[in-house]
Amino acid sequence: xxxxxxxxxxxxxxxxxxxxxxxxxxxxxxxxxxxxxxxxxxxxxxxxxxxxxxxxxxxxxxxxxxxxxxxxxxxxxxxxxxxxxxxxxxxxxxxxxxxxxxxxxxxxxxxxxxxxxxxxxxxxxxxxxxxxxxxxxxxxxxxxxxxxxxxxxxxxxxxxxxxxxxxxxxxxxxxxxxxxxxxxxxxxxxxxxxxxxxxxxxxxxxxxxxxxxxxxxxxxxxxxxxxxxxxxxxxxxxxxxxxxxxxxxxxxxxxxxxxxxxxxxxxxxxxxxxxx
Numbered sequence: 001x002x003x004x005x006x007x008x009x010x011x012x013x014x015x016x017x018x019x020x021x022x023x024x025x026x027x028x029x030x031x032x033x034x035x036x037x038x039x040x041x042x043x044x045x046x047x048x049x050x051x052x053x054x055x056x057x058x059x060x061x062x063x064x065x066x067x068x069x070x071x072x073x074x075x076x077x078x079x080x081x082x083x084x085x086x087x088x089x090x091x092x093x094x095x096x097x098x099x100x101x102x103x104x105x106x107x108x109x110x111x112x113x114x115x116x117x118x119x120x121x122x123x124x125x126x127x128x129x130x131x132x133x134x135x136x137x138x139x140x141x142x143x144x145x146x147x148x149x150x151x152x153x154x155x156x157x158x159x160x161x162x163x164x165x166x167x168x169x170x171x172x173x174x175x176x177x178x179x180x181x182x183x184x185x186x187x188x189x190x191x192x193x194x195x196x197x198x199x200x201x202x203x204x205x206x207x208x209x210x211x212x213x214x215x216x217x218x219x220x221x222x223x224x225x226x227x228x229x230x231x232x233x234x235x236x237x238x239x240x241x242x243x244x245x246x247x248x249x250x251x252x253x254x255x256x257x258x259x260x261x262x263x264x265x266x267x268x269x270x271x272x273x274x275x276x
Contacts, residue, residue: 008091016124041225045084049243052114053085059250076263082270087113102179103132108245125156136155141165141166147173162181166184182213186230233262237269
């Protein structure tokens, strides 16, 4: 049976084909020559526990974000002492953003920027650096181990850092031995339910399974460990004692009290004593 991830990947492949036709690889290589130097994504995360704060206009799991929060996100993240890096979605069909939007956002901030997308082709790796990304996401439920290692080598050659994303023990075994940043995503992409799709909306996110975070102690010991998806100020304790950072999007971008208030909630939660 086809999963929601299968549908997304088919859409990604179609979108990528159109992009390549509009912007050939020769154009990407020319743009690479003029790209700003990458910012140090790894060091930003290693400094202390904090947030990789995301920007997207919608999510296939819940639908639209709050537009006021999205528009205020770059300046709010730049000002926040607990936001160490930004994550920008670049898939137009499911998340409402593209690589040009990433370039525009990066020009507004001084912090490192992660290109978060379903990367299936080395074109996207080069495109990420050409448009200013400092890091990319590589997903073990999308790539086999050899392709993931190959994309990693290319990324490092271009000066990009890589956040490797896993969901299961089997996917952890696929990670390159020299992976520097590894994350566990609690979202069940390989599911046939829990997603509203590109046009729906939902008050609740039914695509999460926090049991995945129990795999944290199996991640490579020498790497930074990132908790992804579903984290809010109220449940930050799920990740704080087991991870080095959290990647947060929907809770910030949908908060009806505004993105600044939500960031203040995260800061307050971070200032609470850790549970021993």
